[in-house]
Amino acid sequence: MSSNQTERKFEGWAAMDENAVKGGMKWTEYEPKEFAEDDVELEIQYCGICGSDLHTMSNGWGTTKGMYPQVVGHEIVGKVVRVGKDVKHLKEGDVAGVGAQCDSCLECVNCKNGEENYCSKGLTGTYGGKFSRTSAGSKSYGGYANYWRGPAHFTVLIPEGVDPAEAAPMMCGGTTVFTPLKQYGAGTTAKDVGIVGIGGLGHFAVLFAAAMGANVTAISHSHKKDEDAKKLGAKQVIVTGDDTKAAFKGHERSLDLIIVSSNAPDMPFDAYLSLLRPHGHLVIVGVAEEGSLPNVHPFNLIMSNVHISGSAIGSVKGMEECLKFAGDNNIKAWVKRYPMKEANEAVKSMNEGEARYRYVLVNEEHGGKLNA
CATH class of the missing domain: 3.90.180.10 (Medium-chain alcohol dehydrogenases, catalytic domain)
Known part of the structure; x- marks a missing residue:
């Protein structure tokens, strides 16, 4: 047989x-x-x-x-x-x-x-x-x-x-963030990239965005992962704590692309949008169990011409490109x-x-x- x-x-x-x-x-x-x-x-x-x-x-x-x-x-x-x-x-x-x-x-x-x-x-x-x-x-x-x-x-x-052990989490987690980073020009048209949430997805997003040549800003709720974010390739870390407005002061319109990898509930999307330059994109890849998007004031989209979108996992070609990129860049x-x-x-x-x-x-x- x-x-x-x-x-x-x-x-x-x-x-x-x-x-x-x-x-x-x-x-x-x-x-x-x-x-x-x-x-x-x-x-x-x-x-x-x-x-x-x-x-x-x-x-x-x-x-x-x-x-x-x-x-x-x-x-x-x-x-x-x-x-x-x-x-x-x-x-x-x-x-x-x-x-x-x-x-x-x-x-x-x-x-x-x-x-x-x-x-x-x-x-x-x-x-x-x-x-x-x-x-x-x-x-x-x-x-x-x-x-x-x-x-x-x-x-x-x-x-x-x-x-192959490191390839395994790239089959979903890695590809999920690699796809929108590539789609929205991380390191090329999007020189300054923010990553919300330094977890399983976010750690890949920082690694890939940095390897693409982007200036990466990690955005986290606490200081617990500051050093990790920098080792992964982030140039700076913004810690929001309980006062997002104060944390983001001076950083308005400083980013071209934001990848939201966190699945925390009640994220301050209006505040995140304030970080985007005109024509910038905020892409959601993490989903909270509550599954709803908090209210976003239309003026925060209209007055800066910024965009909210989502990205689902990745295609077969996307997985292949993600793995090749990881190999070529020793990620x-x-x-x-x-x-x-x-x-x-x-x-x-x-x-x-x-x-x-x-x-x-x-x-x-x-x-x-x-x-x-």
Whole structure:
């Protein structure tokens, strides 16, 4: 029997209910989608822990009810162990990764234009979704597991010069901030870039923006991460504390682009807009569990001709560009590695805000390395 015909036992850490974020996941066997000829299977070596995982496990966004048990994880890197006959860009033995999206219609104008993350018919999340193009109705399962199966179109090769453990959180977290930084000209048309929130996403945003040649300002609520922000590449740090107006005094119209990576509720968006020069952009990539945007006075948009927008994860091309940029510029994610068997401890620690700045689960049985 060839490796392409081997049936594997799919097992992973499943959230059974909302208490999973407190360390309550259970190791569970599950049934993946039916294998299609444009699918691949990965023997998972690494899986990053993303904030989205916690929101999903806890039902914080209100999207998980009825989807338990749920195996999360959408920053997956592993060895290709099965390849459908219609797959051309991957072969067995390759090291590849998949991010937050694992399928789309592949036929609408957005998919055809290489923006599968904005599929007109809706994307299929790497976990917590339902397949419709193939294996219709099957649930998607993520990477806190031993294997992953899904459409090869959304799976990319990991470049030689990038540590696969550090590549894992770039599949979602890194690409999520790299995409708008590139889109809005960080380092070129946007010389001065502000990053709100120095967390899992924000640390990538500072790293990438600095490497793009931008003058980076980190914007944080407290002084706790001042030194980290500067080590990551920020030229200055603005600490808002409880008096944003005082903190921003003298910094008005000093930035061309702001990436809001924080998911804190009640952020002072009007104050953030005051930092933008005319034609500047404020791009939201972090989502609070409350899910609402505070009132923004129209005059704060009109009188400065500034723009508020959002950006969702990244396309397949975006993931490839992010990984290549990281390799070319020797960008190193700040990663702490946990054995896959300690997933509950890692999730609990991240839920308590202890990560500095990304956690990665390591499957040593499949060749993952706990030490860099």
